[in-house]
Amino acid sequence: MHARLMQAVCAPLAALMFVTAGPLPMAHAAMVPTEQVLRSADQATPVNVATDRERLATFLAREDVRRQMQSLGVDPSEATQRVAAMSDAEVVRVVGKLDQIPAGAGLLGTLIWAVVVIAIILLITDLLGITDVYPIGN
């Protein structure tokens, strides 16, 4: 069903592209994207066009990141857009690591901290005999 729908949508679109692209129907496929020249840091290392294998690897990495975002509660279409706006290099950097990468939260973190600090203060005051919160000691 899905595939058939895609086909129904894509076929006319592809045809339209051929018509509107004018004299160069194949051009887009073979233009080297700007991101690729960024990979070679200096003049000494020539830019290589990504091989099919590399392209497949980054494609799969994108899929992984998208799926991981979804499993972390991000809305599916939103996850797709987030990944789309990331470069290949960025995707490769975070793939498989989303659970460990720090995420800024601010207030909640501070709250957890406050709880921990209070617990430690109470432990100390317990040890000093000023309070008697914990079942240990005395």
Added chain:
Amino acid sequence: MSVAIYARLRAIRGAGAATMALVLLLVLSACAGPQTARFLTDASDLPFRSEVGGVPFFAQTDNFCGPATLAMAATWAGTPLTQAEAAAQVFTPGKQGTLRDDMVAAARRNGLLAVPVTDMRALFQEIADGHPVIVFQNLALDILPVWHYAVAYGYDLDRGVILLRSGLDETRATPLDTFERTWARGDHWGLVVLPAAGWPATASERAVVEAAVGLELAGHGRAAGAVYANAVQLWPEGYTAWFGLGNARYATRDYRGSAEAFRQATRLRPNDAVAWNNLAYALAGNGRLPEAREAAEQAVRLAPLGGEGPYRDTLADINALAARPAG
């Protein structure tokens, strides 16, 4: 104070003092602020105090420090964004927080130029240039982190403070040393978010081209084109900037302009096959097939050993076009 308490206090002091001292030493030495010290002795070209005007304040709700700071920065940059709208684009429920990459991606999706700021000097320079900077801090310790985003919008070297919009505080004046330690624990991650026509004070060619590529990925090709156009003005020798300009113009079917940009790229790096490859397509788009064929042949000649395949395809494309009857 009773004798019993006093005795216990002394016992704890005896046992704990050494440990406490060790812990303190470790914590302090792990995060001294060398950049600030260097910066203060060598800040002669910067004003002593500076404050960016017109930065709105959105008090953070829930765990939305990421969305709040992005909304402030985007709104300042002329793209009004609410905290809730930003949250939909950057907040990750499963982490109850916001990933840095999502901040960058969201800025791009809003058509904004997002460029990293990674050291104290650059941070102050951006502020002095009138740009607020989103900073990522670890407010607590490495072992028990509190990750936080704030907007740095001013500083005062006399008072030794940096001014932040942070959490619920519209103005939080943090001592420079303290700030630097919290920022260092956040890997010195900073982000300046500008309108596409704007220009960061400190960015490198690479950083700007990466930001422009990001805009293209997010579907803002026209904004990216404006960034590349500015970039080649600033770095006339910038190969990647010219290359990006060529691709951006090609995407908007400005084939003649695209060919000019790629021609410039081939002048800067005559031995790089990719620029010749793209030049071939741009020339072909412009209807200059003989020149296009020459460029494609040059690409094949310069291709690294074993990597000629794509360039041969290009040449075949161009030849096929040339063989087609005109019209």
